[in-house]
Amino acid sequence: MKILICTDLEGISGVCVWEQTRDRTSALYQDARRLLMGDIAAAVEGCLEGGAEDIIVSDGHGGGFNIAPEMMHPRARYFTGRNRRPLSSWAEMYQGVDGAILLGYHAMAGTSDGILRHTQSSLGGNRYWYNGRECGEIAQSALLYGHYGIPIVMVTGDTAAVREARAFLGEEIVTVAVKQSFGEEFGLLLSPEAAHEAIRVGAREAIARCGACQPFTMDLPIQGRLRLGDKVRADAHQPRRARRVDDCTYEAVFDSALEIYEF
Ligand SMILES: [Zn+2]
Numbered sequence: 001m002k003i004l005i006c007t008d009l010e011g012i013s014g015v016c017v018w019e020q021t022r023d024r025t026s027a028l029y030q031d032a033r034r035l036l037m038g039d040i041a042a043a044v045e046g047c048l049e050g051g052a053e054d055i056i057v058s059d060g061h062g063g064g065f066n067i068a069p070e071m072m073h074p075r076a077r078y079f080t081g082r083n084r085r086p087l088s089s090w091a092e093m094y095q096g097v098d099g100a101i102l103l104g105y106h107a108m109a110g111t112s113d114g115i116l117r118h119t120q121s122s123l124g125g126n127r128y129w130y131n132g133r134e135c136g137e138i139a140q141s142a143l144l145y146g147h148y149g150i151p152i153v154m155v156t157g158d159t160a161a162v163r164e165a166r167a168f169l170g171e172e173i174v175t176v177a178v179k180q181s182f183g184e185e186f187g188l189l190l191s192p193e194a195a196h197e198a199i200r201v202g203a204r205e206a207i208a209r210c211g212a213c214q215p216f217t218m219d220l221p222i223q224g225r226l227r228l229g230d231k232v233r234a235d236a237h238q239p240r241r242a243r244r245v246d247d248c249t250y251e252a253v254f255d256s257a258l259e260i261y262e263f
Helices: 027-050 087-093 137-147 159-169 192-208 231-236
Strands: 002-007 054-059 076-079 099-103 127-130 133-135 152-158 174-183 186-189 222-227 249-254
Touching: 002 027, 002 137, 027 054, 027 099, 027 152, 027 192, 099 137, 099 192, 127 137, 133 137, 137 152, 137 159, 152 159, 152 192, 159 174, 174 192
Parallel strands: 002 054, 002 099, 054 076, 099 152, 152 174
Antiparallel strands: 127 133, 127 222, 174 186, 222 249
């Protein structure tokens, strides 16, 4: 069995302020990287216990260069680096994957209680709708993997992120909340050790559910809408092919889930 672990940083155990996720020169970001590696190791352990033979980690936060190599679990391989491959090449990269784990994800922009909640841009205030339903990064990632027939089998993050995951992906998936959100940069956190135990047990269970979880898809074509945080940002926005419908909003029609970022 081949499992993909897709990582973000904002929902990793022990991460709760923006400073841990933005400035790569800050000591707090270095802490966050170590915390990320701890959650990854726990997820890999759980996958192995569940019977996974091939485990690929995909480094997803920011530009996608967050992994501390010396801390990577020896049984996992990982995608990282700069200039990520286009979405159209994911079929080749993720060939034969039976299920994906979204590790360290966060709630969408506008969520009242999500720690570090945002959608794509943590500074721009971006909000995305597809076929009239507002989506955050959990649904966006699920749509992309769903295009390739890969189901999401587990999501970790704060209580708001896992609530959002279940609303989109159903009750079959495993969710692990490693912190309870009480505000944008404030929450009640598990210790990393306790979080790792919950992630390990969850990942083991998630492997058993690969067959029960369905790939996440939407009716095509997808009617897309992107709202920028303010008019200045919308003026500066260079859409690839969307049309502007008001001061802050762009709309586009997508024939494939692979196009959902092409505003
Ligand atoms: Zn992120």
